[in-house]
Amino acid sequence: MxxxxxxxxxxxxxxxxxxxxxxxxxxxxxxxxxxxxxxxxxxxxxxxxxxxxxxxxxxxxWQEIELPDPEEADWRAAATALATGLHAMLSRHPWLVQAFGSYLFYGEGKARYDDRSLAVYEKGGFGGDPADRAVAAVFTFVLGSVLEVSATASLTRRLGRNGGDAEELFQETLARAGEVAERFPRLRVRLETRQATDYAAGPDETFQFGLRALLDGLQGRITG
The missing domain is CATH 1.10.10.60 (Homeodomain-like)
Structure with missing residues (x-):
């Protein structure tokens, strides 16, 4: 071409x-x-x-994220939609998580998301610096929540290039981790009482739980 x-x-x-x-x-x-x-x-x-x-x-x-209208939604619902949309986007593009360590991103797509985030938190009762800090706190939480997705994708690619079997390594690692956990009482109880399917659903449930807890804490800081 x-x-x-x-x-x-x-x-x-x-x-x-x-x-x-x-x-x-x-x-x-x-x-x-x-x-x-x-x-x-x-x-x-x-x-x-x-x-x-x-x-x-x-x-x-960043432009893949659907932005809620802060005038048509409760601020908590809008904040949840923004965080969930960001989480989904970063999960689809795990290389972006890796890139945050080496690049300073800017542009209309990110600015569009950041501006709408500020509008949502300002509607919720945060003004000035508190709104900036609330937006940053939620972004940091979301970023941390997708680190495992990014690391897993990177490891899978590396093993594939070197002729390794990613699934086999994951299973071996889980087995070794289980052996270590058996030596600790609280971890041992969880291994004995939870099924593998519970752990498979764990990351998404943990994200939702953490987001609700974070927004609860932020809501408690609203004055006026």
Missing amino acids: PRDSLTKDQIVRTAIELLDEEGLEGLNMRSLGKRLDAAATAVYWHVKNKDDLVLLAGDRV
């Missing part, structure tokens, strides 16, 4: 697909050009370098 038939939108959308499949470490201009059926030089005509592309892709995925 010649450079004059490529668009920045095509490049960014394809980069997101590649990042979802291969992670940050799998994104390079050569592999991207191959997916686009274009020379790497044609990609450079539209984006400066890999770092520029990661920033563009990172900002684009």
Whole structure:
């Protein structure tokens, strides 16, 4: 594909697909050009370098989050929708969690989400600095909640490239962790009384529980 038939939108959308499949470490201009059926030089005509592309892709995925109207919803419901939407987006694109450690993201997509978040918390009774801190606290909680998803995706890719079996390693790790837990009374009780299916549902239930607790605490700080 010649450079004059490529668009920045095509490049960014394809980069997101590649990042979802291969992670940050799998994104390079050569592999991207191959997916686009274009020379790497044609990609450079539209984006400066890999770092520029990661920033563009990172900002684009923020626009996937549906934003509630703060005037039509209770602030708690709106805050929950924002946090849940962010959690789902980061889970779909676990490379973005990894990228937060190396990139400073900005752009219209993220600004759109941040501005709506402030509107929701201001409607809830937070003003000025307290609204900023409330938004930051919820974002930090959501980010922490998807670290395991990001780590698992990264490990699975690495094992796949090295010819390893990710599922086998996970099962072996769970078995070893269980052996360690048996030596501790409270962990042993949980292993004995809970089924594997309970643990499979654990991360989502933990996220919902933690979000409710965090919003309860924030609501208790509203004055006036």
